[in-house]
Each structure stands twice: as structure tokens, then as C-alpha cells.
Amino acid sequence: MPKRKFLLLLLLMLSTLSWAANEGRIARSWFTTAIEDREPVDRVVVLDNSHDTLYFFTDVRHMEGHSITHSWEYNGQVISKKTFEIKGPRWRVYSKKELDPSMTGKWSVVIRDERGWPLTVAIFEYVDKAEGGKSMILPLSE
Template sequence: MYHTFIRSILLCIATLSVPFAMAEGTVARALFASEVLDREPIDELGDVIKVEYGEIQRVYFFTDLRDMEGGQVTHVWKLDGVIEAEIPFDIGGDRWRVWSSKRLMPGFDGKWSVDIVKDGEVLESRSFDYVDEW
């Protein structure tokens, strides 16, 4: 009886600790910005970005990663669900900030999204609408 009780407790502890052991790092921040300076975004763009005629707009996707040293993440940029670019990053420290960007022109309007992918799994996803009001 005593051994069965001990085994049950050990099994419960092992079962509860598995999800924590499998979790490898977190995405502390993920946002769209108009520029990144000194490894920090200078602003945060909203959910809607308007087309500026005669201009090429650059939108940055910034991520602050924690506890993923030695791994790799990929920014997967999509327009209306179709992959437009995949940018991989090697993670060199416990806190690692990375960003990628996309040049947006008139005619690129639609729903843009970026997935943060690690080991084939989407960790986070963010999106914005690129709107042409003409």
C-alpha cells in the first residue's frame, strides 16, 4: 500500500513537470514598427496601415525572445495567407532581439501577417491590414 502511494505521487509529479520541461523559451514581445534603432522599436504601428502613394513604406517586425539560446526562429511573412518571405535567425543568447522588414508599395494591400516559427511550430503570430483608400 505504501509503495503504491509513493508511486502514485511520483507519477503525478512526473506528469505535471512534463509540460514545463517541454516549454523552450518565450516570445516576450512581438510588434510591428516603422523603424528599429539600437535594437529597440521606435514605435508600435496599429492594426491598420494606410497606403501612401509615391512612397515605399518599410514595416519592421520586432521580436524579443527569451530562453531560446542555440535555437533558431523564422519570421514567416504572409499576404492574404500566401508566404511572401521567410527570414531565419540564429539565437545567440538567453535574451535575443531580432527583426525583419518588408517594403510595402501600392498594390500590396491586404491582410499581412508574420508567424514566429521555431522547430516547425508557430510560437506567435501578428497581423495588420495594409489599406488602399483610393
């Protein structure tokens, strides 16, 4: 039985990759503390709860006429969704989340196409600064 589940998962992943290869792709996607000129200023891996605002940036290629949805999830539960219509061959979008400092733990954003298929996922850890948690925010290279 586990082999059958693995094969089914592999088939789903390959069909998603095949669609993405034919129709377009997510070129870049990550969490950031700010957006300037439609670009992220940094890359968040771990964020301490002295920060209460976070952005999720996505650079979409060759998916014009389609839509994608950012699904913000906390501990596996959907907290919010934002859908974007893709209107050009290179389309940059972002969603913003106001974070509750008490909601520490694993957060993710799943990017889905209009059929609900997951295209990619990103994860960050929201940690309690009072308990010694420290942010890990990476600079972007030019």
C-alpha cells in the same frame, strides 16, 4: 467530427505552449515603422499605403541554441522568410519588408521555431490611402 478537430487543435496548442514554457518564449513581437538601438519605435496596427517599409520586431527569451523564422504572409500566402539563430538568453531580432502599395489587405508574420511549430502570430491591415484608409500607429509607453 468538429469536436475531434477542436481537440486536436487544443492538443497542438498545448504542446506548443509546453515546449515554449520549457525552452523559452517570445516576450514581445509587433510591427513597427522603425528600429532604433535594437528596439521598435512604435506599434503598427493599421498602415496606409503611403508607407512602403515595415519592420517586425521580436524579443526572444531563453531560447539560445535554437532558431526562429519570421514568415511574412499576405492573404495566407508566404511572401518572404527570415531565419535567426538565437545566441543569448535575451535576443532581439527584426525583419524588414518593402511593401508593394498595391498589395493592400491583411498581412501577418508567423514566428516559427526550427521544427516549424508556430510560436506566435501578429497581424496588421495595409490600407489604401486614396480610398480613405488611415494608419493606426501607437506610441510606446516608457
